[in-house]
Each structure stands twice: as C-alpha cells, then as structure tokens.
Amino acid sequence: MKDLKTCRQEIDEIDAELIRLFEKRMAVSRDVVKYKVEHGMKIFQKEREKEVINKNLARVKNKGLLNYIKNFITNNMNISRAYQASLMPNSPLKIAQPRREGIKVGYQGVPGSFSYQATKKYFGEVNNQNYERFEDVFEALKKNEIDYGVVPLENSSTGAINDNYDFITQYEFFIVGEQQLYISQNLLGVKGAKIEDVKDVYSHPQGLLQTSKFLDEHHIGKHRYRNTAVAAKFVAELNDPTVGAIASSEAAELYGLDILAPGIENDKSNHTRFIVIGRELEAPIDAERISMAFTLRHEVGSLFEVMRIIKDHFINMARIESRPLPGNPWEYCFYVDIDGNLGDYNVLAALQELKVSTDQFRLLGNYERKGV
The missing domain is CATH 3.40.190.10 (Periplasmic binding protein-like II)
Known part of the structure; x- marks a missing residue:
C-alpha cells in the first residue's frame, strides 16, 4: 500500500502533465476559433461536441468512471468554448443617446x-x-x-x-x-357610500389580487376590469353605492369618488x-441594470452553464424569469437581469460567453433604475 506522501507526489506529477496538455489543447482551440471566424461558423457545434464525448467515453477502461469522465470532458469543452468566445471579435453595439426633450x-x-x-x-x-x-x-x-x-x-x-x-x-x-x-390600493365608492354598502368591486386583476384579503373579509365580489383608473371612471359613471373600485387616491380625485378604505393592499411593501x-438600445453612463433574453438547447446542464458564466465573472444576477416558447412545448425563453454596465469589459466578456452558450440570445437593455 502506498503512503500518502507517495500518492501526493504522483498526483503532483500527473497535474503537471495535465497542465502541459491543457495549454496545448487551448492553443489548438485558439486555431479553431480563427478558422470559425474566417468561415463564419458558430462556436458551438452540437454534433461535434456529442462526437467528442462519445469518442472519449469509448476509450475508458474503468467503466465505473464513465460519469466522471463525461463531466471532465464536458467541463473541458465548456472552458474551451469560453476561451474561444473571449477571442471572438466583438461586434460594436449600436447605442443611441437618450431623448428627454420634445418626446x-x-x-x-x-x-x-x-x-x-x-x-x-x-x-x-x-x-x-x-x-x-x-x-x-x-x-x-x-x-x-x-x-x-x-x-x-x-x-x-x-x-x-x-x-x-x-x-x-x-x-x-x-x-x-x-x-x-x-x-397603495384603495376602496373607492360614490359620494356618500359606506364600506358596508359595497357588494361588488371592479379593478385590474392585479388590483384584485393585491387586495384579496380585505375583499374576502368584507365578502365583496371581485370583477376584472382592464385598468384600475378605468374601473374608477366606470364606477363614477355608474353612480351606484353598492359598486366600488380598487384604485389610487389620484383616481378618486380625478373621478369624484370617495376613499372608503385607504391602503387595503395585502402587502404594505x-x-x-x-x-x-x-426602439433603440440606450446605455447611459449611470446605467446599473442589464436585461437579456435567451433560449437554451433542450439538454442537461444548459441553464447551469449560463449561471456558471455569470458566477465566474463575479456578476450579481438580480432576477430570472421564464416564459413558454410559442410553438415549442415544454421549452422556454428565459429573462435574466444582472447588475452591470456595458462600459465594463468584464460585463462585455460575460455577454460574449453567454451568446456562445445559448441557443438564441438578445440583449434587452442597460438602464438606470429609479425609485428603488
């Protein structure tokens, strides 16, 4: 049985050989990306990557290591792809100046x-x-x-x-x-009405959801309307004390309604x-949030790869949302917000990697957030 010192020495020697081979592999990757750029090819070649994985798995003698080898090969290709992305020439972003006058x-x-x-x-x-x-x-x-x-x-x-x-x-x-x-959501009613008079309310579905506890406690019927303020206008025109609206205090003032119960939203925050x-991309110098949308290859680990790229560039991901992809059952378009500015080289490098690692990618904007 080998002692620990001997095992560690052998691992150090193997690691040194791995580093030498890794550098050699990355040098070839550099040549590959040059060829792809010259011939207008995409970095990600799905069938080629499958071929590489299957070819190397066939070489494994210890079948108990198959899953580990597959992860090893996949990670190598992900690293290679990221390196190739960093070498791809960046297409200059067409950024327009914000307009605030005469608009x-x-x-x-x-x-x-x-x-x-x-x-x-x-x-x-x-x-x-x-x-x-x-x-x-x-x-x-x-x-x-x-x-x-x-x-x-x-x-x-x-x-x-x-x-x-x-x-x-x-x-x-x-x-x-x-x-x-x-x-701040309010129960509005016609002049002289009281809370106990109101049997039904009209509001946008979000307004009804945000005040559901109050409405349920007072046994008030909920009716959807296309907008909170339009609902207030409708109630004012109806002039029925049994019908109210969920809307803002400004809507109450505009349409001559009384605020029967102020601040009835479920969540006070x-x-x-x-x-x-x-219509155009704008990226002011004080912009601190970037939004993007992308679709992914329908395979194991594709979303994880996106998360890894964001993490490896030390970028904070503020939000992720998914929506069904029309015409593709059980596939999704992902919307992600990250902190950053398009003037930051690290952010641009991350976006370049994300383009390579997603199926379809679109930068939605880089903007300032107000009222946060």
Missing part, C-alpha cells in the same frame, strides 16, 4: 392609473398618450406614434405581468429605463416595477 410617451390606462403615475415620475411633465391595452402601447411605439412606452413588468407581491414579458420579445424593443412605484421601452 411623446405612451402608457396603458387613463389619467390616474398607476402607469400614468410611473410615467410622470420617470419623465416629469411630458407629452403623453394613453392606450386601452398593453399591446396598444407596443403597437404605438412600432408605428412611431410615440417615442417611448411605459408598462408594468412585475409586482413585488403578485409577480410578473406575463403579457409584457412576451411583448418585449415579440416586438424586439429595448428596455431603456425602470421606475419603481409604491402601490407593495411595489410595481415599470419599464420604459424604446
């Missing part, structure tokens, strides 16, 4: 809605246009009716607004800003994250 901004809802408030907070007093549906805002931006759009993307207590995640990908716009807004969308 028109679109939002969903009516004056008094939370989207309207987010628009005012982010842009100040600016020419704005309201639209009935979220998709109408995207359509207006596509048709050049507006310069920017403001839509909600996620609520701290009820989660993502899935439609808007889908529209970002569908319309291929960029996220150029973020405005967080504290959402209730915030909504609104994004500003534009």
Whole structure:
C-alpha cells in the first residue's frame, strides 16, 4: 500500500502533465476559433461536441468512471468554448443617446392609473398618450406614434405581468429605463357610500389580487376590469353605492369618488416595477441594470452553464424569469437581469460567453433604475 506522501507526489506529477496538455489543447482551440471566424461558423457545434464525448467515453477502461469522465470532458469543452468566445471579435453595439426633450410617451390606462403615475415620475411633465391595452402601447411605439412606452413588468407581491414579458420579445424593443412605484390600493365608492354598502368591486386583476384579503373579509365580489383608473371612471359613471373600485387616491380625485378604505393592499411593501421601452438600445453612463433574453438547447446542464458564466465573472444576477416558447412545448425563453454596465469589459466578456452558450440570445437593455 502506498503512503500518502507517495500518492501526493504522483498526483503532483500527473497535474503537471495535465497542465502541459491543457495549454496545448487551448492553443489548438485558439486555431479553431480563427478558422470559425474566417468561415463564419458558430462556436458551438452540437454534433461535434456529442462526437467528442462519445469518442472519449469509448476509450475508458474503468467503466465505473464513465460519469466522471463525461463531466471532465464536458467541463473541458465548456472552458474551451469560453476561451474561444473571449477571442471572438466583438461586434460594436449600436447605442443611441437618450431623448428627454420634445418626446411623446405612451402608457396603458387613463389619467390616474398607476402607469400614468410611473410615467410622470420617470419623465416629469411630458407629452403623453394613453392606450386601452398593453399591446396598444407596443403597437404605438412600432408605428412611431410615440417615442417611448411605459408598462408594468412585475409586482413585488403578485409577480410578473406575463403579457409584457412576451411583448418585449415579440416586438424586439429595448428596455431603456425602470421606475419603481409604491402601490397603495384603495376602496373607492360614490359620494356618500359606506364600506358596508359595497357588494361588488371592479379593478385590474392585479388590483384584485393585491387586495384579496380585505375583499374576502368584507365578502365583496371581485370583477376584472382592464385598468384600475378605468374601473374608477366606470364606477363614477355608474353612480351606484353598492359598486366600488380598487384604485389610487389620484383616481378618486380625478373621478369624484370617495376613499372608503385607504391602503387595503395585502402587502404594505407593495411595489410595481415599470419599464420604459424604446426602439433603440440606450446605455447611459449611470446605467446599473442589464436585461437579456435567451433560449437554451433542450439538454442537461444548459441553464447551469449560463449561471456558471455569470458566477465566474463575479456578476450579481438580480432576477430570472421564464416564459413558454410559442410553438415549442415544454421549452422556454428565459429573462435574466444582472447588475452591470456595458462600459465594463468584464460585463462585455460575460455577454460574449453567454451568446456562445445559448441557443438564441438578445440583449434587452442597460438602464438606470429609479425609485428603488
């Protein structure tokens, strides 16, 4: 039986040989990427990697090591791919200057809605246009009716607004800003009404979700409406003391309603994250958040590889969300937010690796976050 000192000495000698061979392998990888660039080839070659794995597994004599060998080979190829990505020439990003003067901004809802408030907070007093549906805002931006759009993307207590995640990908716009807004929900009623008079309320589905405890405690029926402020307007026009709305205090003032119960949201830290969308990529010097969307090869470890790249570059991942991929059952588009700025070489290197390690990759934006 060998003693520990002898075993360690043998391992040191093997490691030295592994390092020599590793450097030799990476030198060949450098030649490979040069060839791929010259011939317009992708770095990731799925069939070639399968071939390499199977060829090397066939060489293994100790079959008890097969899984370990497979991991060893896969990790080697991942490292090689990352190295090749670092050698790929970066396509210069086309970055536009932010516009804040003489612009028109679109939002969903009516004056008094939370989207309207987010628009005012982010842009100040600016020419704005309201639209009935979220998709109408995207359509207006596509048709050049507006310069920017403001839509909600996620609520701290009820989660993502899935439609808007889908529209970002569908319309291929960029996220150029973020405005967080504290959402205080109120029970509104016509003049002279009391809480006990109200039997039914109207509000956006998010508003109903965010106040579900209060409504259930008071046995009030819930009815969906396309927007909180539009619901307030509807209740004002209906002029029925048994019908109320869940909306903002600003909506109550605008449409002449009483606040029957203020601050009835389930979560007192209730915030909504609104994004500003534009037709061009903007990356101001004080931008601190990067958003991206990508699809993955439908195979073991593909998402782990993305997480590894972010970790290895010491970048903080702030959020990950997945949405079903239309036409591809049980496959998903992933949305990831990381901290960083496109002026940082380390961030650019990470993005280059991510492009290589994903099936389809799209940079959604680098932007400043307000109201955080």
